[in-house]
Amino acid sequence: MNNHVPAVAFTASGYELPSYEAVIPEAALSGTLERARLVIVGGGLTGLTLAADLATRGISAVILDDDNTVGVRGASSRGMVYAQKTLEVMDRLGIAERMIAKGVTWSVGRTLSGEDVVYSFNRAQENRSKQPAFVNLQQFYLEWFLVDRLRELGAEIRWLNKVVAVEPGESQVRLSVESAAGSYTIEADFVVDATGAGSQIRSALGLATNAAQHLDRWCICDVRCTDLDVPERWTWVDAPFNGGRAVWQHMMADHVWRLDYQLAPDADPSEAAELATAAARVREHLGPEIAFELVWVGPWAYRTQVLDQFRLGRIFFAGDAAHVMSPFGARGGNSGVQDADNLGWKLALVLAGKAKPDLLDSYDAERRPAAQENIRVTSRTARFLAPQSAFERRLRQVTLDLSREHGFGQSLVNTGRLSLPNRYTASPILGEGGGFCFPDLALADAQGKTKFLSGLLGELGTGSLGLYVPRPGRDPARAAISGIGGDGLPYLVRTLDIGQGATRCGLSDPGGEIARLAALAPGDFVAVRPDLYCGGILRSATAAGVEALLARSVGFGATR
Known part of the structure; x- marks a missing residue:
């Protein structure tokens, strides 16, 4: 069956994404209390992955989303590098072939300082999995594929149903939900909050996020360019065409390139994102002969945050609702998928009566340390790309100089340690020697x-x-x-x-x-x-x- 999503249209305000009809549940019409075993709040990457995982295991969930589209309306490509573990998960869910057909498969990465390649890798040389090392694909496409798959599996996504209040209890969680036909209440055995970094559920429960803001600023330029065909990851530590600052370059679907430019410390992010300024920056990067079209431009900064617990009684937090990290190494979206991959089978066994409820404690025991590790890894990259002192700047320069002359110096160049499955250690369900992840051998x-x-x-x-x-x-x-x-x-x-x-x-x-x-x-x-x-x-x-x-x-x- 050929049901591939076509290329989306590009408009002055960004990508033109699909819209879905608002869902009016029976409880909103009748005013009766709805009962559910599991509610997933948030129809983004993590929530949709979890719902699809459970559906393939025969477990239905109520999926609530306060929007009626995929991605973020008018926004950029967002997440776009999907690592092998994510591809293995999506293969099990039945959509990896669509991702590979639509996206850009790659395994080679190069890091440059000025004009010199100071580090390179080829993950294909060590690949033992059924899946390739990486696929670049705009996040809305992956979410789109997940929505289609959920429909095939008979799952219901309640678009334009917004959770406005949460009341945790010992035996159930009560959610107040607003729909186009009015408010209603759901009592659920379990709730998963996958609503993202701005989670209102998390805020309503008064949970500390342990947030830290980084001063570094960047500008994304999604650029359509048919004259280039380089399916590799290129990063510059100090690009001469960007004032000696960092640049990332990734090829995505539809001949669209994701170009991320590090801004000067005193730059005005809104000015940097003006179309004329962005076009000049891209022209300096690509040279005078390459034709391109700006698809979307926007500034971004990054922060880190992580909850003290990923489980609060019968409520679980996953993806950006549980943890936020800088995007270096593509650990954000991939980490959310791994949260879903970890939690899904455990919920399925518990809801099917085949496992004790305390199996669910292992979700926090495994995924919270993984998030902390990802934050440590990405924070080290941030310090390498944006040194905060004269000593750090000197250390980076020494590292770059060594990398030009000595092989061991190349391993010290840090423009993003790419996402790999985290190793689990202190988990109640692991035996001796366990905790590492097998590829799909x-x-x-x-x-x-x-x-x-x-x-x-x-x-x-x-x-x-x-x-x-x-x-x-x-x-x-x-x-x-x-x-x-x-x-x-x-x-x-x-x-x-x-x-x-x-x-x-x-x-x-x-x-x-x-x-x-x-x-x-x-x-x-x-x-x-x-x-x-x-x-x-x-x-x-x-x-x-x-x-x-x-x-x-x-x-x-x-x-x-």
Whole structure:
């Protein structure tokens, strides 16, 4: 079925985005109290991803959004670099092919100082996943695809339904909602706030955001240019065409380029965003021969914030409602997708009655430290791009000088450490050796057919996949371990051939990647969670140990 979104129109006020009809719920017409098991507030990237994740697991949610479009009306491309983990999530949700077809796939990045390349990388050289390293795509397209997918899955998005009050309780959360037909009330078992950095729910609950504002200022220029075709990430630390300040350059869909220009400390952001000023800046960048059209221009600054807790009773905070970080390294939108990826399967198991409610505590235990790490990483980039003292400026110059002469100096150049899955440590559901994320690796079944990890987990449903490496010859533990799980339990064990000489294994690891990442040997066992994270590793595994680790990884029974 060819249902790709066409190129959007460009207008003087920005992108021309789709509009959806306001939804009038029955409760608004009848004045009755509505009951729901789960309400997701916010139809942006994080909220839509979470809703789609749950829908593919057979869990319906009420989705409320106070607007009637995707992206931000009249605004820019916003998020646009989607990393491999996000692509793996979207592949599971059924829209990665659309993203790749519409966007720009890339793996090469170059960092320049003046005219010199001082650092470069090629993520394709180390790629072991089914998905490419990166795809550049304007955020509204991804949200658009998610809306289409949710419609295919039968989910209802209530456009122009605004939450105006929240009352948390021990057994439910009460939301007051305004619609075009009047107000109504929903009582929900659980609520997820995915309304973004300006969350009114968070403010109403009086939660501290621990916010910090950075003085650095930038100007985005989304530029349509058909004369260029460079599907790479280029960043300048001190671009000669931008007064010796930083510049980012990314190619996106529709021949639109995302150009970010660092402004002088004393620049007036509104003046910098005037069309004539922006056009002159782009002309200086591209040279006199390249034709271009300004699509959108706007200044931006960045701040950081992170909640003290991502869970407050029956309310969860995800995406920018939970954390905000500078955009360096594309960690903002990708982090929100990973929040949804982490929370979705846990909510699904709890709502299906297959896991204890305290499984949900692991969301905060895993995703809050991840947000803190992302803030630390992006803050270091900010200091490199905008040194705050003479010492920092000198240190950066020394680093750039070293990078021109010595290979080790290149690794010190920091224009954005690109998004990778965070490692989880202090989590109640992780066993020994767990907490790292597997790529979507290719295995083979007993007939030699390729099976990706995500597909194997999809066949299982919502649960953990256990992989046992049998000892060659007689293995007294094999029969007991390989029979664990199934029959409605949220986990299942398969035997894995890593070349150890065991026969009749259900799966094999032809590339040796799982064996390498988990350092597996005969007799070992590894648990793979629904989000492709390692739930734990057992050396010289026993049936009792395997069952306990799998149950722990999905909150089956007490998690603490």
